[in-house]
Amino acid sequence: MLAIILTNLRRRLTRTLLTAAGIAVGVATIVALLSFTQGLSESAAGFVHLGGAELGVFQANVSEPATSLLPESTVGRLRALPQVADATPLLLIVEGVKRDPAAVVFGAEPDGFFSRQLVIVAGRRPNEVSEATHAAAHQALIGDRLAAQLKLGPGGVLAVKGRAYTVVGVYHSGILFEDAGAILGLRDAQALTQRAGEATDVIVSLSPGAHTDATAKAIERALPGTQTITNAQQAVRAGANGTLISKAILAIVAIAIIVGVIGVANTMAMAIAERRAELGLLSTVGWSPVRVAGLILGEGVAVSVLGAAGGLLLGVIGGDLLVRALGVSSYVSPSVTAWGLGRGLLVGVAIGVLGGIYPAWRVTRMTPLKALSGT
Amino acid sequence: MNTRSGAEVLAEGVSKRFGRIVALREASLRVGPGEAVVITGRSGSGKSTLLALLGGLDRPDSGRVLIDGQSTWSERHPARLRRELIGFVFQRHLLLQTLSAQANVEVPLLGAGRPRGERRERARELLGEVGLADRAEHVPAQLSGGERQRVAIARALANQPRLLLADEPTGALDSATSERILELLFGLRDRLGMTMILVSYDAAIGPRADRTVTIADGVLRDESLPAVGTAAGEAR
Numbered sequence: 181m182l183a184i185i186l187t188n189l190r191r192r193l194t195r196t197l198l199t200a201a202g203i204a205v206g207v208a209t210i211v212a213l214l215s216f217t218q219g220l221s222e223s224a225a226g227f228v229h230l231g232g233a234e235l236g237v238f239q240a241n242v243s244e245p246a247t248s249l250l251p252e253s254t255v256g257r258l259r260a261l262p263q264v265a266d267a268t269p270l271l272l273i274v275e276g277v278k279r280d281p282a283a284v285v286f287g288a289e290p291d292g293f294f295s296r297q298l299v300i301v302a303g304r305r306p307n308e309v310s311e312a313t314h315a316a317a318h319q320a321l322i323g324d325r326l327a328a329q330l331k332l333g334p335g336g337v338l339a340v341k342g343r344a345y346t347v348v349g350v351y352h353s354g355i356l357f358e359d360a361g362a363i364l365g366l367r368d369a370q371a372l373t374q375r376a377g378e379a380t381d382v383i384v385s386l387s388p389g390a391h392t393d394a395t396a397k398a399i400e401r402a403l404p405g406t407q408t409i410t411n412a413q414q415a416v417r418a419g420a421n422g423t424l425i426s427k428a429i430l431a432i433v434a435i436a437i438i439v440g441v442i443g444v445a446n447t448m449a450m451a452i453a454e455r456r457a458e459l460g461l462l463s464t465v466g467w468s469p470v471r472v473a474g475l476i477l478g479e480g481v482a483v484s485v486l487g488a489a490g491g492l493l494l495g496v497i498g499g500d501l502l503v504r505a506l507g508v509s510s511y512v513s514p515s516v517t518a519w520g521l522g523r524g525l526l527v528g529v530a531i532g533v534l535g536g537i538y539p540a541w542r543v544t545r546m547t548p549l550k551a552l553s554g555t
Numbered sequence: 556m557n558t559r560s561g562a563e564v565l566a567e568g569v570s571k572r573f574g575r576i577v578a579l580r581e582a583s584l585r586v587g588p589g590e591a592v593v594i595t596g597r598s599g600s601g602k603s604t605l606l607a608l609l610g611g612l613d614r615p616d617s618g619r620v621l622i623d624g625q626s627t628w629s630e631r632h633p634a635r636l637r638r639e640l641i642g643f644v645f646q647r648h649l650l651l652q653t654l655s656a657q658a659n660v661e662v663p664l665l666g667a668g669r670p671r672g673e674r675r676e677r678a679r680e681l682l683g684e685v686g687l688a689d690r691a692e693h694v695p696a697q698l699s700g701g702e703r704q705r706v707a708i709a710r711a712l713a714n715q716p717r718l719l720l721a722d723e724p725t726g727a728l729d730s731a732t733s734e735r736i737l738e739l740l741f742g743l744r745d746r747l748g749m750t751m752i753l754v755s756y757d758a759a760i761g762p763r764a765d766r767t768v769t770i771a772d773g774v775l776r777d778e779s780l781p782a783v784g785t786a787a788g789e790a791r
Contacts, residue, residue: 181665183658184651184654184665187653187654188653190653191652191653457649458649458651461649461651461662462662462666463634463637464610464612464637464643465637465638465643465662465663465666465710465711465713465714466634466635466637466638466639466663466666466667466714467634467638467665467666468634468635468666469634471666547612547613547614548612548613548637549607549612549613550613552612552645552649
């Protein structure tokens with residue numbers, strides 16, 4: 181049976197390859213989008229745990245965590261809670277670096293735990309004196325990934341929103357978008373964005389023995405109008421845009437499946453129309469309708485497996501191209517998992533099965549004589 | 556090669572129409588086990604339709620066809636009946652073009668779920684039987700018209716049928732090749748003991764068979780049964 185299936189596919193090589201290519205595009209779309217969402221989730225996890233924090237405090241009911249605004253006084257109120265070991269404010273500036281719009285610039289206290297955990301790999305930390313006097317230092321630390329991309333090092337100049345900052349050091353944190361971004365002093369960042377006395381969020385490290393979820397609830401009770409995010413899933417849910425992206429991706433995946441199914445069904449239906457006499461002969465010599473239908477279904481699945489294999493490869497490449505095309509390579513690194521590839525393969529095979537069912541059913545409805553006559 | 560006794564074929568009042576065209580009108584025919592019967596008639600007389608109904612390739616509008624007492628269309632699986640009892644040879648050989656002669660002969664055995672080794676051995680045996688042992692690996696395009704028909708005959712014999720139905724098996728062949736194919740068919744029938752019903756417009760084949768019946772405008776004349784039906788053709 182397998183030999184006949186493969187022979188039939190080889191006999192119509194162009195059609196086989198074109199159908200497989202159609203399926204490959206569908207599977208590649210699915211794999212690329214799944215790797216993108218997986219990367220998004222992992223980035224969200226990094227966003228929550230910036231500086232080794234256990235949780236982040238944001239303004240409640242914002243469309244995106246990055247658009248949150250909190251008064252700087254929140255930090256003192258958080259530090260007063262017994263479950264909180266330390267808290268430090270962050271001010272996020274997106275699309276501030278013209279040469280790499282995907283880079284995120286963080287405004288952070290130089291003596292806060294966010295800055296302290298950075299490993300300086302070249303140069304030094306910014307002058308603390310300037311921060312203590314609340315004067316603008318016009319100094320910046322730059323992540324090693326961004327430094328490599330912009331070919332900047334200590335002594336170089338980083339332009340953020342058109343203002344020049346002297347790079348005094350290069351750091352590595354191990355978190356993708358931290359290393360692909362830069363850090364200014366909190367005062368510099370507030371001055372640049374005209375947000376004096378405000379922060380995007382406050383990251384919190386917990387006292388020994390404090391439970392994350394219980395602390396999060398205690399914070400939300402103590403600070404009405406805030407929301408706490410403790411894990412990646414919450415981070416994705418908290419962002420309306422993230423939710424929108426997830427739903428859009430689901431819709432695209434559904435469309436890719438539908439288009440794939442229609443493509444395979446169309447190909448198999450045409451193949452049957454061309455081969456009615458051949459299928460009629462198989463029935464005449466005693467092949468049961470189930471066996472003839474199995475041949476058609478088998479051909480559909482074989483084409484789909486071929487397409488899915490190509491699609492997996494394309495999808496891995498496509499995921500990388502997608503983040504570059506969207507200009508989010510600094511936030512998201514596509515993450516290809518075995519389950520993601522497995523889902524792509526399953527979808528490919530499902531396309532073959534679903535697309536082959538109707539043509540196969542049609543074959544079982546034909547009498548051998550009608551099929552042999554080719555009418 | 557193993558032999559099996561021939562099947563008994565009984566058609567009772569079988570009618571068939573295609574739209575307004577009456578192809579067969581209350582045809583009745585009995586063919587005894589091991590008998591060779593030739594059905595002759597002009598083109599469009601309904602002989603191929605009758606053969607298709609006898610072989611369970613289509614459903615009669617009325618009447619019934621029994622093979623060894625089993626109705627071809629009341630059976631739940633007419634394919635099983637064809638697989639176990641009947642072999643077909645057509646005017647067009649209907650070989651699968653991409654498969655070798657050997658693989659074409661194996662196709663019915665594959666449908667019967669026979670293991671690979673058995674399929675190969677049986678196909679080689681049959682190709683030897685029809686004189687094509689040295690052409691087993693050739694595809695149809697590499698064979699002559701007569702050789703293709705020989706492969707088709709070998710394929711028809713694959714599942715050791717008790718009834719061989721041949722529809723104009725020499726219709727597309729030159730006279731010398733036709734002669735050799737007919738010799739092969741009747742020789743196989745004599746040796747294997749199967750029942751054979753052969754449809755042909757050529758009445759000259761008749762003397763080779765045990766009996767000849769004629770069909771005209773959908774009405775069958777079988778000398779062994781009282782004639783039924785009076786008219787056929789386009790319904791008015």
